[in-house]
Amino acid sequence: MSTSTAAHMPGATRFDEWLLNKHWRRTTLAAPPAGSRLSAVPGDGGIPLIGHSLEALRLGLDFGLKRYETYGPVSWMRAFGVRIVGVAGGDATQVVLANKDKTFAQQGWTYFIGPFFRRGLMLLDFDEHMFHRRLMQQAFTRPRLTGYLEHVGSAAGDGVRSWQPGTFLVYPAMKRLTLDIASRVFMASELDGQQAALNKAFVDTVRAGTSMIRFAMPGGRWNAGLRGRQVLEDFFRRNVPAKRSSDSNDLFAGLCHARDDNGDSFTDDDVVNHMIFLMMAAHDTSTITTTAAAYYLGQHPEWQDRVRRECAAAGPGPLDIDALEGLRDLELVIKESLRLVAPVPSMARKTVRDTEVLGHYIPANTMVALSPWVNQMIPEFWTEPDRFDPDRFNDIRHEEKSHRYAWMPFGGGAHKCIGMHFGMLEVKTLLHQMLTRYQWSVPTDYRVRWDSTALPAPADGLPVVLERL
Numbered sequence: 001m002s003t004s005t006a007a008h009m010p011g012a013t014r015f016d017e018w019l020l021n022k023h024w025r026r027t028t029l030a031a032p033p034a035g036s037r038l039s040a041v042p043g044d045g046g047i048p049l050i051g052h053s054l055e056a057l058r059l060g061l062d063f064g065l066k067r068y069e070t071y072g073p074v075s076w077m078r079a080f081g082v083r084i085v086g087v088a089g090g091d092a093t094q095v096v097l098a099n100k101d102k103t104f105a106q107q108g109w110t111y112f113i114g115p116f117f118r119r120g121l122m123l124l125d126f127d128e129h130m131f132h133r134r135l136m137q138q139a140f141t142r143p144r145l146t147g148y149l150e151h152v153g154s155a156a157g158d159g160v161r162s163w164q165p166g167t168f169l170v171y172p173a174m175k176r177l178t179l180d181i182a183s184r185v186f187m188a189s190e191l192d193g194q195q196a197a198l199n200k201a202f203v204d205t206v207r208a209g210t211s212m213i214r215f216a217m218p219g220g221r222w223n224a225g226l227r228g229r230q231v232l233e234d235f236f237r238r239n240v241p242a243k244r245s246s247d248s249n250d251l252f253a254g255l256c257h258a259r260d261d262n263g264d265s266f267t268d269d270d271v272v273n274h275m276i277f278l279m280m281a282a283h284d285t286s287t288i289t290t291t292a293a294a295y296y297l298g299q300h301p302e303w304q305d306r307v308r309r310e311c312a313a314a315g316p317g318p319l320d321i322d323a324l325e326g327l328r329d330l331e332l333v334i335k336e337s338l339r340l341v342a343p344v345p346s347m348a349r350k351t352v353r354d355t356e357v358l359g360h361y362i363p364a365n366t367m368v369a370l371s372p373w374v375n376q377m378i379p380e381f382w383t384e385p386d387r388f389d390p391d392r393f394n395d396i397r398h399e400e401k402s403h404r405y406a407w408m409p410f411g412g413g414a415h416k417c418i419g420m421h422f423g424m425l426e427v428k429t430l431l432h433q434m435l436t437r438y439q440w441s442v443p444t445d446y447r448v449r450w451d452s453t454a455l456p457a458p459a460d461g462l463p464v465v466l467e468r469l
């Protein structure tokens, strides 16, 4: 077994390196049924009581890559109070996401974020999920997206224009801006002084999912998450009656009015639950993607110039859907940023019956974690995976086609991101506004550290030097 470094965690301590390279006693998850010809899942429990929670939170990607290198595509560990089977690499991922006999359920997510995002679309399963997804799809048609983009364009323009040159923290500014965008797109409204409270509620609900202490304790993350959920529920519930009787073209109204061919529709509770999940799903992921792209463009002025030329040629904006889709170089940059920093670095499932992945026996009721970020960084699929090289996605190289699940920032299978297209358009709009108004840079020796305590976020907020053009 080789020694690894915390290559993706600048400022890693000796303790981090020790944790990463510690050899735990290798054991198996469960004995396969006699005569089954299956093999047991290899792995280890890690530190008594807390298992591998610390490494997963502190080391994120480096920890995932180390597990893959040590145990291969299917391994088990203890973390966050449960035993988890980690699945990585293309073929193993494909088995879980194809989910042929409905074995892998979203209950895996329920364990982590259920109390905070209960009955959001991603937490529903099988037939019920299909029913809700079909209804929700009505809110993501091209004409709908065209309408949303008007709000995105105006909010992005207002927000980016107000930024002050000098040393500038990208991540918090982007987070404020994407919440503003989400509130305008989803509710055609501004939050009238409630933005700070709602933003805090979102942050608390998201962070609660990876809490080590998984019950309500005063001052604890879990408690803060539950309080955050309540704030969001009260907010959306208060607004449902007005939306039901409005004819506005925002997503909130869209969910209130959605009907399928049988005349079925969402209940008030459904609408509240979906809105809370959608706001979170849209807001954090777009923030991370745009921040990561800003980081790499700050590090690579040649790419910044290249995409700025393309953006300038498209006009000052706000751009419509066709113009945004035409920004091909910018798309390469965004795809590469999504590869290097997967906004949803792992995806949870739970087995509802005994099953197997690549010949490894996994009993019923086992947590399973898929690893998009690992798949996106392994040399089987990518040349020099650590290098920022957007051209790897161009029409000649198409490295992402090396495996169906080599590049999977939006997941795959029945739960593949429903907001994928909208998310790309939003990120393009934000970057187009930035690139046509400013140039920015980071010191040549600067390396951002992605904090993995919840979804990845730059530990220092990503300071750049921003100059008006």
Ligand code: HEM
Pocket (backbone or CB within 6 Å): 121, 122, 123, 133, 278, 281, 282, 283, 285, 286, 289, 343, 344, 347, 348, 408, 409, 410, 411, 412, 414, 415, 416, 417, 418, 419, 420, 422, 423, 424, 427
């Ligand atoms: C760059 C931005 C985004 C990324 C990287 C992203 C990533 C993901 C991923 C990985 C999943 C699958 C999770 C799983 O299978 O366990 C997912 C699902 C989902 N996403 Fe996104 N997302 C993004 C933007 C958005 C936006 C803008 C919206 C809404 C407007 C959205 C709404 C959803 C919903 C509702 C689901 C659940 C789908 C289902 O279960 O059927 N996402 N997203």
